[in-house]
Structures are given as C-alpha cells and as structure tokens.
Amino acid sequence: MYTAEKPLWKNRLRASGKRARMPRRSLRCSTAITGFWRANMKLHDLHSALETRIPRAYACEWDNDGLMCTPDPDAEVRRVLCTLDVTDDALRYAAANGFDVVLSHHPLIFHKLGALTPDDHIAKKVLFAVQNGISVLSYHTRFDAMPGGMNDLLAGALCLMQTEPFGDGESDMGRIGLLPAEIDIYDFCAQIKRVLHADALLLAKAHDTAHRVAVLGGDGKDFIRGAIAAGADTYVSGRLSYNTMAEAAEMGITLVEAGHFYTENIICAYYLRLLAALGIPGACYDSNRIEIV
Template sequence: MPTVREIEQALFELAPREGAMDWDNVGHLLGDPDQAVTKVCVALDITEAVAAEAIEQGCELIVSHHPVMNCKWLPVQTVRSDTAQGHLLLRLLRSGVSAICMHTNLDVAPGGVNDAFAAALGLEDPGPLGDPEGLCRVGTLSSPMPLQDFARKVCRDLHANGVRYAGCGKPVRRVAVGGGACSDYIHHAVAAGCDTFVTADLSYHQFLDAEGMGVNLIDAGHFPTEDPVCARLVSYLTDRFPELTVFKSASHREVIQYCVEGE
C-alpha cells in the first residue's frame, strides 16, 4: 500500500507546491509520512464531522483543500484539547489519521479548483482569466441568458442553498469564475470583457459598484464554488492508486442557510 509520503508526492504532481502563495501552508501537515494508507477521505475542509467520519470509516488519511493549520488566519501557537483547533488536531493524531492539504496550489493548477468550477457551470472553452496569480478562469455560455435565469442555474449546478447577485443590465454570455474569496479579481474580469463574474464572499460595496463597473456579480458561496474539486481529487487518487479506497466526505456540506420572507 502507498504511504502518506507517496500520496503527497502524487498530489504535488497534480498541483505543484510552487504554485502555492507564499503565505500558504500546503502538503502533509499532520501525521506520520511513512504510514501505510488503505483508505482516504477527501473533503473541502477538515472539520470535527469530517474527522469523525474518517475515523469511523477506518481512514488513515484525509485529503482536503483548506489547510487544517494555516498561519495566515489561525496561527498555531498551542495544541490544547480545550481549544477548537487543538481538540481537532489531537483527535486526528490520537486516531492515527494524517492530513494532506492542497490549497492555493490546487486553485491555480490545471484541472484544479477553478477548472472544476468552470466545468460545473458548463462553460465552453474555459481558459485563464489573466489575473497575476493565475487563479481565475473565463469561458462562455452556448447562448446568452438573462441574469436571473443564470443565477438559478448557478445555484442548481453548484448545489448551493442560495446565491446573492447584482446586475449591470447585461445578459450573461462571457463568464469569469473564481472559487472561494476572489473578489480582488473583479477588475480583471471587467478588463477581459466579461459580463459576469461568479465567486464568493463578496461585500455590500462590491455589489453596490457592480452596475457602475458594467459587470454582473454572483456570490455563490465559498463551499459551493470550491467543492466540485473534491470529486476530481477522488478520481485522481483512484487512478493513481487503484489499491486505495478513496471517497468524498458525506458529512461535509454547505452550512450557510438562507431565509427568504414569504417561505
């Protein structure tokens, strides 16, 4: 059976470490690199529910997109059972479960997060948007679509609980996508001639500015815009290591709910 180290090396062939941003924390972050692996759980995040699922299913490894430890937003200064992060890390370590995390390197990789996102929306001829980091993708619809109809399509295609959107009066045809928090790239979408940009974590003021910028904005949520890559990771690992049992987490799903008056 392959070891954690060998699986990490294979994942870096898909999404090279060099593609990660300098603040990021990617690769094998938790556990024994020489541990033999028979079963792998793939999830967008390593949550308590995902940890419990992996342990219950007898997994030696979790492969996730978001790092279980990332010093940009949650510095690791202690590992204590009376903190949320410490409790999770100790639970995994005591159960012999390793963690490999492919984050911004998987965002930019061919076939990674944003290619999976573009494919989920059925965009034709997707390619790089031209942003400096190479994160976002741009493609076209087979025929123009009213914004409200496209917003419904995005919600349906990504299995989102809801989407937020604001329009500039244009029908949707040329679409840029950026999985997760990619609001910094709105200007690049406009410069590339896109009428619509689909991403997550947009602010009130960005929606307010959409009409003046001449672009439709759709916020489909952080989880729904990135989760499509998990199926690709399952397929990739299954192809590379046929002897492994690899599955996508059934416990991890969108946690944000929407309440609409009149429902």
C-alpha cells in the same frame, strides 16, 4: 457497491427524536468509491503522488498547504476521506469509520500554531488526528490556480468555452470564457443553482444577459478588477462583498455570489477520481455547516 457517507449530526438528531434537516449535497459527491486497493501504498507515497499532480509552484506565497500532520509517514494508506473542510465532525467520522487519511481543500493548519494543546480548536483537531492515526493533507491555492484545477472545474461545470486565465496581479487563478450562447441573467442564475446544488444566490445585475463569464471559486472579491479588465460581463464567485456588489452596475459587471462551499466542493469529485487512479478507496464528506434559514 456505492455507499453514502453521512455526517454525524444527522445520527445525533435522529437519536434525539428531532427532525433532521440535511443540507443539500453539493454535486452529489458524498458517495464512496470502492475498487481495487493498491497494497503497500504508504502515506509518504500518497503525499509524493499528490505533490506531483498538484504542484506547489502554483501556490500563493502566503498559503500553507500540503501535509498538515501525520502520526507515521510510513503508515499504510487504506482509505481516504475527502472533504472541503477539516471540521471536528469530519475527523470524528474518519476515526469512527476506518479512514487513515483526510484529504481536504482548506488547510487544517493555516496560521502558525504557537502550541499544541486542547485549548486551541485547531491544535485540538491536530491532536485528535494524530492520536487516532489519521494523517491530513490539504491542497489550497495551488489547486485553485493549476491547469485542470478548481477554477477549470468550475468553468466546465458552467459550460464555459474558450477559457483562459485571469488574475489579480499576484496569481492568475481565475478563469474566463464564453457561454455557448448569450443567456438571460436569471436563466443563467437558475443554471448555476442547479449545477452547484446551491440553496440560494446573491445577484447584483449590471446587464440583462450573460455571455463572457469569469469564475473563481471561494472568496473572489479581490479578482473583480481582474475580471473587468479581462472583459467579463458577468463574474461568478463564492463570496464577494456588500460594497463591491452594491457598485456592480456602476462598474459595468454583473456579480453573482454562489456560496463559498458550493463553488469549491467540486474538489471532492476530483479527489475521488485521482484516488481511484492510484488504486486507493475513498469517500467524500459533506462539511457544510452553513444553512439558509
């Protein structure tokens, strides 16, 4: 049986009598996967399995990911909550619904913590996780860059063929490929919105059509030059910048900003498949807190 995992804000709004405005679900990955549970899978076993499948060698030097915190590396893993972001709502949901592991893309701890006190919002989340028996694992730029990872998933979702890596000089985490046929740029934008379930896009048009397309989930402004050098006529990313988009026509490349959340939340479906292969029940949590208003 498939059951929906709903964020706490909806229940709070319902209780208050206000009309709940639910964000769109990205790629419909807010359902639980049930199946055979592999008994005696410990946290350190899960960590080892993820480190093997998502190798640290692909991570950027400045990144901090992997095991973020655990109250007990020998604790048995019974249920895993997958999310793009480790928000306080996600952790409270995990604690209230029997999840002992939270598996995210964006690291819970990115910058060094000077102290573990409730005065800092990140440290407060770490303390809450540990106090509630929850381990947190995060896989960030290594998942972006690895073969079959974030940007291969994004390229596949947009139907790109003959894909190959491109980069910014530090990492070749971007992907570039060909659409099955040249397409009107507005039709391509409609396709992006439909596939990623994005509320809106920003378009800076340099060409009327799209064919050779570069993609990079999340914040991709540093890869624009790399996309141009790789021969892209169109570049799709989650977040670009005003200045670069304003100069898109002058640079000769169409830029499409599809939203950081929407271009990366595809990781949740990947995590569920990986967990199912390991025999671990999992579910996805919609961590998006940003609305178009």
